[in-house]
Amino acid sequence: MDGTSLLSGGVDTLREIKENLLELERCQSESNMLNGEEKQLEKSIQGLEKDIAEEVQSTIKKRRQEIESAFDKQIDKIQSRVKKIQDRRDKSKNAKVSERIKDETSSLRADKQSLRLDAKTLIKQKHIPSLCNTKLYYALYFPGCFTDFLVILSTLLFVLLIIPCGIYFFLLPEEKSIYLIIIYIITVILFGGIYILLGNLTKERHREELLQIRVIRGKIRKNKKVIAAIKRNIKKDKDESTYGLQNFDEEIAKAKQEISEIEAQKKEALYTFDNTTNKIIADEVNGIYEEKLNGLKVEFDRVKSELINSENKIKALTIKTASEYEPFIGKDLMLPDRLDALINIIQAGNATSISEAITVFRQMRSDT
The missing domain is CATH 1.10.287 (Helix Hairpins)
Incomplete structure (x- = not known):
């Protein structure tokens, strides 16, 4: 159109x-x-x-x-x-190892027991105090190895440091330098006197017997080292064939x-x-x-x-x-209400065409 x-x-x-x-x-x-x-x-x-x-x-x-x-x-x-099988195996192996150690060291343990008995017999026969058959005694009066010197050092630290300081810091009501000096003097006199007195009563009177016991103790010490070496070698031994663990190994496998x-x-x-x-x-x-x-x-x-x-x-x-x-x-007239207005103008006889209706509508708008 x-x-x-x-x-x-x-x-x-x-x-x-x-x-x-x-x-x-x-x-x-x-x-x-x-x-x-x-x-x-x-x-x-x-x-x-x-x-x-x-x-x-x-x-x-x-x-x-x-x-x-x-x-x-x-x-x-x-x-x-x-x-569980491994635990039983380990338990069985440990028992077998202990049994092997016991068997292979039986003669050495018997020798050690015999040596100890010899030392005790000598002490009893000569009426020597049993204190004289201890590691502490031989370390203080007959030192002969590195461990003896460690014992001496530990004893000196205990006597000259721990005891005096313990008394000075924890037992005295007040801390004074003179008190510490007095404590050291008393400690040295007391323990030094005990050391000398014990030496006179034992070392001077039974020197020969104590030296014999020292030899015995040395043999016991060597005996212990040999036993310890045997234990180490047995525990390090990788050959388990002698322990009868085959059944356990088969179960585990x-x-x-x-x-x-x-x-x-x-x-x-x-x-x-x-x-x-x-x-x-x-x-x-x-x-x-x-x-x-x-x-x-x-x-x-x-x-x-x-x-x-x-x-x-x-x-x-x-x-x-x-x-x-x-x-x-x-575009301004392309609305339903304005199109209705144009229709009404024509129907009212005020216009015969759309062109005339538009002119009338715009005149009406301009008049208002």
Whole structure:
């Protein structure tokens, strides 16, 4: 329809224009509604797909952990059995080692016992105080080895440091230098006197016998070193064939073989799960929600199709309005109420065409 024909038209033409305008508004309203539905359906589909994916992953993880747990429990039981067997083996070995040490040192222990008896007999026969057959006594009066000098050093520290300082700091009501000097003098006199007196009563009177006992104690010390060396060598000995541990070793080897077999079965089960079972689980979970998800997708496709149709209508009506009506009637008059006003002007007999109705409408607007 060209502009001349349009402007010469009457009420029917205006009503047609109004119908097109109302249809455009209806399509725009429908498009907005469909656009909202499309977004909501898209959000629902994405949310459901996310929930399905999470349920698939959690189900697969749970089932996989159940498989691992079942095999691990069996392995733990066997490992516990291995530990018990190992404990019994160690106990048996320790008993055999102790028995071997006892056998291989029996003569040395007998010699040591005999030497101790000789020393005690000599002390008893010569009426020597039993104190004289102690490590402390021989370290103080007959030092002969490094440990004796350590004993002397420890004794001096105790007598000249710990005792005086203990009395000075903890027993006296007040601390004065003179008190400390007096304490040291008394300590030196007291313990020095005891040392000299004991030496006179024992070392001077029984020197020959004490030297004999010293020789005996030296033999006992060497005897202990030999016994200790034998113990070390036996404990370090890697050859366990003499201890009768074969049954334990066979049980342990059998149990470890069981563990290896179970671990292989576990590996195979997990491989099958990762490559086959997890797909079956995914299909099961997807199957539960398939109908609901497909329903949402069908509804989404329907709404999307209607939205496309609505947008195409809007496009066509907008182009028609912009090209056929607005250039001649004016964009400001392309409103339902103003089109009604033009219709009323013609129906009232104030105009015979759209062109005249527009002129009358604008004059009425300018007059007001």
